[in-house]
């Protein structure tokens with residue numbers, strides 16, 4: 588008889604634990620944290636404006652329009668250095684954005700490519716039309732431009748941003764062109780001193796997929812990957828940031844890796860069926876997902892590299908932070924109280 592009461596009371600307490608756990612378990616969602624100050628609408632508008640420019644491959648009229656557009660997006664506190672060179676008789680332009688107070692090479696460099704692919708060769712119906720590049724091009728640029736207004740003032744002079752041309756024209760995109768021409772050139776122009784003073788390079792490429800899943804890009808730096816994914820999980824974005832090794836991709840982080848600069852590529856190539864088709868448009872992307880990626884990167888920077896400039900985030904700002912540290916005392920409390928209850932129950936019944 589005592590046994591059956593024990594079983595009942597333990598079943599009851601287990602039930603409570605399950606209910607409690609369900610109640611406090613952070614809900615995984617694809618929404619950005621409420622406390623984030625990232626302007627999703629700005630990211631969206633920046634993407635729309637780039638797509639509206641039209642094709643932006645090297646040498647295209649759109650590429651020149653992009654240049655003028657870019658200079659209107661930044662205030663005078665940011666300098667944009669144009670790195671111009673010629674490849675196969677075509678003018679190629681990278682844009683290097685640094686703060687006007689910078690006196691030395693930035694320690695942290697963030698990048699994205701702005702060119703759109705000249706031909707939608709994965710499109711079944713229209714393989715000769717250009718790719719609009721809402722995700723493949725515009726999303727990374729939009730995130731970088733939004734990022735400028737979130738850098739703590741003490742760290743602006745240590746942070747640089749590079750927008751690459753000519754990333755996306757390999758394998759027949761433009762005749763005779765290879766991939767990552769812009770970033771190859773950028774790194775080739777870095778001095779040994781600049782290379783050694785670059786702590787890391789982080790690339791945003793195709794981060795606005797409607798269904799976004801980011802896995803570790805296979806060539807990216809393990810340690811940096813782990814740091815970023817850990818932050819993402821602590822913020823509740825574990826459904827987007829999957830701790831698995833993904834595919835290996837030729838992208839603008841490669842030239843940096845080749846000179847031993849730790850580098851990360853944030854990209855979801857496989858989860859975007861519109862890749863290199865004419866459907867890489869605003870209808871098929873989520874500016875909010877791009878904002879979530881920026882949220883993670885900013886929190887990672889604030890907790891790891893920008894320590895001391897601005898207050899790092901409190902562990903209490905988000906219910907998803909330190910899950911275990913919240914759960915353990917609650918579970919112990921529930922177990923203890925259920926034990927006390929069951930003892931009382933036993934005593935009452937025995938009396």
Ligand SMILES: [Zn+2]
Nearest residue numbers: 704723755863
């Ligand atoms: Zn591409």
